[in-house]
Amino acid sequence: MLRVEYGGDIENEYADRVHKQRDSTMDDFIRFVSAGTNEPRVDAQIAAASACLERFTDRFNACDSAGMDAELHFPHVMLSGAEKLEWKVPGQHPGNFFDALKATGWSHTRYESRESVLVSQDKVHFVVVYSRRNAQDEILSTHRNLWIVTLRDGRWGIALRSY
Numbered sequence: 635m636l637r638v639e640y641g642g643d644i645e646n647e648y649a650d651r652v653h654k655q656r657d658s659t660m661d662d663f664i665r666f667v668s669a670g671t672n673e674p675r676v677d678a679q680i681a682a683a684s685a686c687l688e689r690f691t692d693r694f695n696a697c698d699s700a701g702m703d704a705e706l707h708f709p710h711v712m713l714s715g716a717e718k719l720e721w722k723v724p725g726q727h728p729g730n731f732f733d734a735l736k737a738t739g740w741s742h743t744r745y746e747s748r749e750s751v752l753v754s755q756d757k758v759h760f761v762v763v764y765s766r767r768n769a770q771d772e773i774l775s776t777h778r779n780l781w782i783v784t785l786r787d788g789r790w791g792i793a794l795r796s797y
Contacts, residue, residue: 676753676755679753679754679756679758679785680750680753680758682785682790683758683760683783683785683790684748684750684758684760685790686783686790686791687748687760687762687781687783687792689701689705690702690706690792691743691744691745693705694743695742695743699725699731699732700724700725703724703725704724705791705792706721706791706792706793707784707786707791707792707793708721708722708723708724709722710793710794711793711794711795712794712795712796713794713795713796713797714796714797735766738774739768739769740766740767740768740774741767741768741769742766743764743766743767744764744765744767745762745763745764746763746764746765746776747761747762747763748760748761748762749761755785756784756785757782757783757784757785758782758783759780759781759782760780760781760782760783761778761780762778762780762781763776763778763779764776764777765777777797779795779796779797780794780795780796781794781795781796782794782795
């Protein structure tokens, strides 16, 4: 603890308050960044979050933007490189999104792998590898992303996608 050698009780009381405030702030920060890190890896959380990803991709393959939105949490954040895009409300997919995708030869998207890399009671981080494929099931492109699925108000939804 910091002690002031020259000033008596007032300075020592002030130093005590500063020290306690700093300790409290640090304790709050440690609690925030370590929330859930001591919890066991829970298969039920992974399964529920994975089911959300499956539903999202099913709706994506059906070209159903509203159905995709139903599997997202809002605000929804997407990161591409250092660029951030935030959708505050549903209904933000461009109207020509699926037409533009189909123009590339796209027919459907398939998960190649999905690995949970960080799990807590209300959040699962996945490294997702998926491929975009044509009608002959040939790979057009492969993508590796980080997606974060969170439990809010009793519902699992995708909160962040990083491309």
